[in-house]
Amino acid sequence: MNTALCKFILVFVGVNGSGGIVVKKKILDGGIAELKKKINVLLEKTLPYIFYRYIMILYRRMNSKDKVWSYEEECFLKWRPFSKKKYCIIRMEFPVYSIFSAAKRYLFAAEYVRSNGMYPIMDLEWRSDFKKGILKGENIWENVFCQKKSRDVLREDATIYVSGINESFNWCLPETCADINHDATNYDIHATEEKWRGYYRNIYKYVKKYWKFNQYIIRETNRKSTEIFKHKEKILGVALRENFSGEFYALIKNLGQRKVYRNHPLGADVNEILDIVENCVKKWKCEKIFVASVYSDSIKKFEERFPGKIVYFERERMTMAESIARINSRNKFLEDSMGEDQEHRDRSRRMVIEYTQETILLSKCAYLIGAKSGQTIAALSLNGGRYKDIKVLDDKRHIERY
Numbered sequence: 001m002n003t004a005l006c007k008f009i010l011v012f013v014g015v016n017g018s019g020g021i022v023v024k025k026k027i028l029d030g031g032i033a034e035l036k037k038k039i040n041v042l043l044e045k046t047l048p049y050i051f052y053r054y055i056m057i058l059y060r061r062m063n064s065k066d067k068v069w070s071y072e073e074e075c076f077l078k079w080r081p082f083s084k085k086k087y088c089i090i091r092m093e094f095p096v097y098s099i100f101s102a103a104k105r106y107l108f109a110a111e112y113v114r115s116n117g118m119y120p121i122m123d124l125e126w127r128s129d130f131k132k133g134i135l136k137g138e139n140i141w142e143n144v145f146c147q148k149k150s151r152d153v154l155r156e157d158a159t160i161y162v163s164g165i166n167e168s169f170n171w172c173l174p175e176t177c178a179d180i181n182h183d184a185t186n187y188d189i190h191a192t193e194e195k196w197r198g199y200y201r202n203i204y205k206y207v208k209k210y211w212k213f214n215q216y217i218i219r220e221t222n223r224k225s226t227e228i229f230k231h232k233e234k235i236l237g238v239a240l241r242e243n244f245s246g247e248f249y250a251l252i253k254n255l256g257q258r259k260v261y262r263n264h265p266l267g268a269d270v271n272e273i274l275d276i277v278e279n280c281v282k283k284w285k286c287e288k289i290f291v292a293s294v295y296s297d298s299i300k301k302f303e304e305r306f307p308g309k310i311v312y313f314e315r316e317r318m319t320m321a322e323s324i325a326r327i328n329s330r331n332k333f334l335e336d337s338m339g340e341d342q343e344h345r346d347r348s349r350r351m352v353i354e355y356t357q358e359t360i361l362l363s364k365c366a367y368l369i370g371a372k373s374g375q376t377i378a379a380l381s382l383n384g385g386r387y388k389d390i391k392v393l394d395d396k397r398h399i400e401r402y
Contacts, residue, residue: 049116085158088118108172204384236286237365241373265395315354
C-alpha cells in the first residue's frame with residue numbers, strides 16, 4: 001500500500017476502541033458517515049488483519065496526542081512488517097478468568113488469531129501485574145500449560161500485537177462456533193447431556209491442539225493417577241463446585257459478591273448431591289467415588305455417607321465458613337482479587353496447580369456427575385466423550401454460557 005493511500009485512510013477513517021467508525025458530528029452528515037462505515041468495512045475485509053489493526057491504532061493515537069494511553073488497551077509491542085513471524089499476546093485477567101474459564105475461551109480465540117496470520121501466546125495475569133508492562137508479570141497460564149516462552153518471543157525480530165485486557169472475550173470464528181455448537185454465534189463450551197458423547201469427542205480435537213499441559217502437571221498427575229486407578233476399579237467422578245450452591249449463596253453478605261454470583265449457576269447443595277450420587281452408584285455399579293471439592297466439609301460428608309468408597313486428590317482446602325468469612329470481608333477480598341496480597345497470590349498459585357491436577361483426574365474416571373461449572377466442562381472436554389455415562393446437575397438460574 002502506498003504512502004498517499006495510507007494518509008487517506010488515516011485522515012478519512014475514524015475508529016473507536018473496537019475498530020468501528022467514530023462519527024465526527026460537527027463536519028459529517030449522515031451520508032458521509034455511511035460512506036465512512038462502508039470504507040471501514042471494506043478495509044477490514046481487504047487489508048491483512050495485522051495491518052488493519054496497525055492502521056486503526058495509529059489513527060487513534062494521531063488524533064489523541066495528549067492522551068496517556070492505558071496499559072489496558074491494545075497495542076503493538078513490535079511492528080516488523082517485513083518479518084514472517086507474527087505473534088498475538090492474548091491478555092486475560094486472573095481471577096476474572098479462572099484457569100479453565102480462560103482455557104475454554106482460548107480454544108476460540110486461538111483459532112481466531114491463527115486465522116488472521118498470527119501465533120497465539122496466552123497471558124493470564126493479576127490486574128496488578130499488567131501494570132508492570134507486557135509479559136513482565138507472573139503468567140499464571142504457564143504454571144499449568146506450556147507454550148513458547150514469553151522471554152523468547154520478546155527477543156525475536158517479529159511483529160507482536162497485544163490485545164486489550166479481556167478484549168478477546170468474543171474473538172471467535174463463526175466456523176469454529178458452528179463446528180462446536182451448530183450455531184455461528186455461540187462461542188462457549190457447555191456442560192450438557194444432549195448428544196454429549198459426540199459433542200465432547202468433537203471438542204477434544206481443539207483440546208489436543210491448545211491445552212498442552214506442562215511437564216510438571218503431567219508428571220504429578222500421572223503419579224497420582226497410578227495410585228487412584230491402580231486396581232482398575234469402576235470409579236465415579238463427582239465435581240461438586242460447592243460455591244455455586246444455594247447454601248453457599250445464602251451465606252454471602254457482601255452485596256457486590258452476591259451480584260457477581262447471580263451471574264453464575266445455582267446448583268444443588270452437597271446433601272442433595274449425596275442422594276443423587278447414591279442412586280447413580282447403585283445404577284452404574286461403581287466401586288469407588290472420586291470427589292472433586294473446594295471445601296474439606298464436603299469430603300467429610302461423603303466419607304460419612306460412603307465409608308471406604310471415597311478417594312480424592314490431596315489439595316489445599318478450607319471450610320465453607322472460612323471461605324464465606326473471606327468473601328464477606330469486603331476490603332480484604334478486593335485487595336486479594338487484584339493480586340496485591342503476596343500470601344494470597346502464593347496460595348492461589350498452589351490452588352490453580354492442584355485444581356488442574358484434580359480436574360485431569362476427574363476426566364480419567366469411568367463416570368461423571370458434575371455441577372455446571374468450568375471444572376465439569378473441562379473434565380468433559382478432556383475426556384472427549386469416553387465416559388461410560390454422565391449426569392450434569394441442574395442449574396436453577398439457567399445461565400446460558402454454561
